Amino acid sequence: MIQDDLPAIFRDFNPLEDRMLRVIDDEGNVINKELFPELDDDSIIDAYKQMYYERTADEMAISYQRQGRMYTFTPNLGQEAIHIAAGMNIRKEDWLVPAFREMGTLLSKGVTMKEMFLFYLGNEHGGSFKNVSKTLPIAISIGTQLHHATGIGYSIKYQKKNEAVFTFIGDGGTSEGDFSEALNFAGVWQVPIIFTIQNNQYAISVPVKSQTKSVNLAVKSVAFGIPGIKVDGNDFFAMYLAYKTASEYALSGKGPMLIEAYTYRLGAHTTSDDPSKYRKKEEEEEWALVDPLLRLERYMKKMDIWNIDKEKLRDEYKQEIDAQFVSAEKEKAYKIDDIFDYMYTDMPEDFKRQKGAYEQFLSWKENRK
Amino acid sequence: MIQDDLPAIFRDFNPLEDRMLRVIDDEGNVINKELFPELDDDSIIDAYKQMYYERTADEMAISYQRQGRMYTFTPNLGQEAIHIAAGMNIRKEDWLVPAFREMGTLLSKGVTMKEMFLFYLGNEHGGSFKNVSKTLPIAISIGTQLHHATGIGYSIKYQKKNEAVFTFIGDGGTSEGDFSEALNFAGVWQVPIIFTIQNNQYAISVPVKSQTKSVNLAVKSVAFGIPGIKVDGNDFFAMYLAYKTASEYALSGKGPMLIEAYTYRLGAHTTSDDPSKYRKKEEEEEWALVDPLLRLERYMKKMDIWNIDKEKLRDEYKQEIDAQFVSAEKEKAYKIDDIFDYMYTDMPEDFKRQKGAYEQFLSWKENRK
Amino acid sequence: MSVMTIVKAINNALDIKLNEDRSVVIYGEDVGVEGGVFRVTEGLQKKYGVERVFDSPLAESGIVGTALGMAVSGLRPIVELQFDGFTYPAFNQIASNVSRMQNRSRGKYTVPMVIRFPYGGGVNALEHHSDSPEALFAHLPGLKVVIPSTPHDAKGLMISAIESEDPVIFMEPKRIYRAIKQEVTDDKFSIPLGKAKVIQEGTDVTLVAFGAMIRESQKAIEMAKEAGISVELIDLRSIYPIDRQTIGESVRKTGRMIIVAEAHESFSVGSELIAIANEEAFLHLEAPPRRVMGYDTVVPLAQGEKYYIISPERIFYEIEKTVNF
Amino acid sequence: MSVMTIVKAINNALDIKLNEDRSVVIYGEDVGVEGGVFRVTEGLQKKYGVERVFDSPLAESGIVGTALGMAVSGLRPIVELQFDGFTYPAFNQIASNVSRMQNRSRGKYTVPMVIRFPYGGGVNALEHHSDSPEALFAHLPGLKVVIPSTPHDAKGLMISAIESEDPVIFMEPKRIYRAIKQEVTDDKFSIPLGKAKVIQEGTDVTLVAFGAMIRESQKAIEMAKEAGISVELIDLRSIYPIDRQTIGESVRKTGRMIIVAEAHESFSVGSELIAIANEEAFLHLEAPPRRVMGYDTVVPLAQGEKYYIISPERIFYEIEKTVNF
């Protein structure tokens, strides 16, 4: 069943046996020395900082929303190890096809918090990620993005480029037909894609056990003949190793991989959601103890490479993020053109007529005053 | 991975190891004595006859189509063991949710060849199967029917009835999102359904290896946490055993099952298709040698229970089938009402207006002559 | 009598039917413990149990397709799709099966099911959360498409929808889910599907609207009144079957028609209403019927929505133009 | 010049573009060795290899969704959906992404892709093989929707569709796939999208049609001629963008309009054309514009199709009624 040329971890952590790849334990002890990824101390410190930046940005966003300065926001709390591990393995040449809960990965790719804020301030210019190449906009319609990733994979293979595609979906999203179809196409086409399922245990209020009877989500790869692995999503090193391995595999032309990142959404689904309606406080508290940032901090302290003044860093980040938010708030006003001008590359006559009629109404309105 | 309460054959023929359940070999020798289903000689003879009837009806249909007396027809040639084994295990109380290539099963459930012919003569009254309860019409839009089956499964469970649902799809159909979604729903809801994939190696011209990279199709069940098994679809006894087992499993409330019936479409996709464009003659010839009727005949001869005069039986069947065809041909003419009257239970006013306008046109036309 | 919002009125209708008919079941994403993202099914799981009100896997095609299976086998499922933009994954099941099973089976099976979802813009939402796809469903033969504009109608129409043997698409104007409060009887009552309602009589121009656009139209009518224009307002309520008679009568009287709706104007319910006005009242038309509708653009995010959304002022502007034609 | 059918003309257009542009790829169900169930892609896999012309798994959402991925990453995919009724599984990808990616990304990504499929009735087919879903796609903002009626137009429009940076829905009238033969140049040429064509000038009534209905309309026009009625025939060719100007001009001239199309009449392209006639030619209208279209029923199987399908006689009947209004 398991291919011979598969990297060892895919054999050692066979999802059919419901095994999960971990490198450090909850306390930050290395439990799989031989698997510890090649990462120097600076990179580890940098990883922590990126995670911490995402965490801080998240908290700021939530508070802007609470202050009524921003519309609904989708927090990433608790899933930062996945995002930054992915980000560190995505090269400039690689494609990123996001869902809607991988802010850290977007930031790694070059997206700014200003753009993120602009998006959640209700401006399409924020979500276009225009300044970052090879990055699709946030995908709201669940599951559909995986097909786009697979198509991009085909382009890469067809054009014989040395690129990979990283794409994401949630545990709930695995129930959509498009999830299965996309994995199936990717398998048949043998294209260079790394599919990540962020299994944060919930789809809004629906627990993963109501989504599927499969023993885990990584095992779904079997149905499409592609390798799959379940990874501790709160273990930065395990995630890093998984992405490094999958990316090498994809770039060497061996085809797609499925990674289930087993994690927990520490926050609400969105700022309009109240998780206390559907999950127990104890559960949240348990998971809070294994927060990926905490686990990485524990590891770093144990290894004596912890040199971070969190308070200070936080203040620094807050200041920087706030500047970005304010700049997003001050962004030049949305124009009528913005709703019309991007629908077609050459605007149809009939469409110009609609725009014109609206402008006429506006000048009538102006004159009335 | 494999549940404890699973019938033994699901463990012994684990699709993850790409094993296939067989009871007799190509020559008709029993290779798995302990698995031989409890079937008396008369039932075996009856099974053969049913298969032979389906075969004969198929051939007749093809020839009516060639004579220009009928529109496109979808032959079942080579897949009769599956159809009749299923039919023999579907009770009156059970539901049948067909795709479009299981004529024998429909006939077992009580559908007549007259109805089948009427359908292929372009009359909806043929396809409604109005006289047979708990049988949905033929499903043309591939994959969609599995959801209907799953919903019926929910009704059964909800109403605490002792019924099962039998539903079918082709190998090509497994690529549709609805296939995966339906298996997933069925798994979560634990409803009494037997899903059959008739893997006849092709979806029109597309071979199954272009459909999916999974080692076989039964293994797709793993993604949805339901038991699956790959069965020799040309081995009547293996199919019978699989259905018997699955049906008992479903009726005892244990949930759904997936059966991959590994077979071959001996004929064309439809009467408008020419398989020589996309597959080798040698391949067809090889499979013709293991025709399910031949294999059953070989078995019966070896066991000395063969008492069938094929020529005679064929003549008898032909006569009977021809009578049904003629009766379908003579069916009372299609009326205007037939296109309007079944769209709504109470016909909307606006819709009556359309019908009325058409009738006006017709009388104008009449008057013109 | 209780004071009800549209949310409460629909919840009440569901409650009444769940209570009186055990064949009614409700499911969809987050409709159980959560009570739906807009709380329309709030409290129903607790009251009727998880077998009757439950969360499904996240797959709209599956939700609708399984409901069809239930509907042909003795249940009366009511499914919720979470937003307008998430009806599209279920489009194939709706277009190919839900709308057709009755005809395909020559009436052997009826399809007593309701697909309900919040629709429309004006709530500063993300993409796919502001669409008005009624024309898409109305064009498919075999469905009934219903849109209420008040708590009272929402309740009465929902009761009828659940009791209909034909499948019903029930679209709920999310923008006014809680904005309108009304005294509604706690008893069961129903409003027949397919009948529009003349909300206000008038003589100069007929305004046809539905859903959240009724309220905006009413504001515009106030402006028109000040300008001395008498407007007749029709709440369509049922998009299909469409109430040709009521439209025809009104336009024959006023000679003028304006359609107010949020959906993209091209190939829309507005187009159909203009066709109907021509067919039913051609000789009475004194000005070209006009559409005050959404542009053929994606509904913009919050900052751009003000350009897309239809203001009372814009309706009034068109009323004036039509009356002065 | 060669004598071409529509099938051949499209094949020729695909061939030309495959040959001159390596970013063009074609895939779908059975388009490879088989050359498509209608043989539109016949010979192309052999000529350009399996990397450029290939069979995909049987999943329309996947076919369309992956094509979008290709289109934003440097390719110009052309995908075939096997029949009209099998476009619906891809509806979500089309409505939620193909039509919107350009707007969503503020033009960062264009979407140069073509979704082509045979459509329409009249071929004695099974269910789902005779639909005319053009109104559904035309209502979605962000798409172009094209329907040719002759081999010449099929070729020229297909070339434009492939070269369009905007996504194009290309609907092929299967009923006349091989019924019309025409001399068409073997060279490359293109016909701009969005322009209707006046096929025949006339003075009494404007007939707007497209696809297979052009031929039926022409037969009706012969009947009308005998009755002394002069008909102007417009081939719409592009459903969206719709050529408002050409329609307006013609109706202002004739004062009368009839739309001939196979789709269900309610909420259809016919409705939109009536709206346009009102908006563009209200004061010139001498009779109510009429739709000669399919009923709001599922397209019947072969035996019932004669009642559904539009005959030249029925068109003539409506012409007479309109002219005598």
Ligand SMILES: Cc1ncc(C[n+]2csc(CCOP(=O)(O)OP(=O)(O)O)c2C)c(N)n1
């Ligand atoms: C097709 C579709 N259906 C429904 C929704 C509404 N919705 C938004 S997020 C969500 C839950 C997603 O859960 P999951 O996939 O686990 O991702 P998570 O939110 O946990 O990151 C739902 C149902 C949607 N966005 N798209």
Ligand SMILES: Cc1ncc(C[n+]2csc(CCOP(=O)(O)OP(=O)(O)O)c2C)c(N)n1
């Ligand atoms: C949704 C959908 N897409 C495409 C088709 C056209 N079509 C009819 S049969 C067929 C191939 C089916 O192959 P398979 O599932 O293996 O079943 P088989 O015909 O071999 O029994 C296709 C593509 C269809 N009927 N439905």
Ligand SMILES: [Mg+2]
């Ligand atoms: Mg989740």
Ligand SMILES: [Mg+2]
């Ligand atoms: Mg097959």
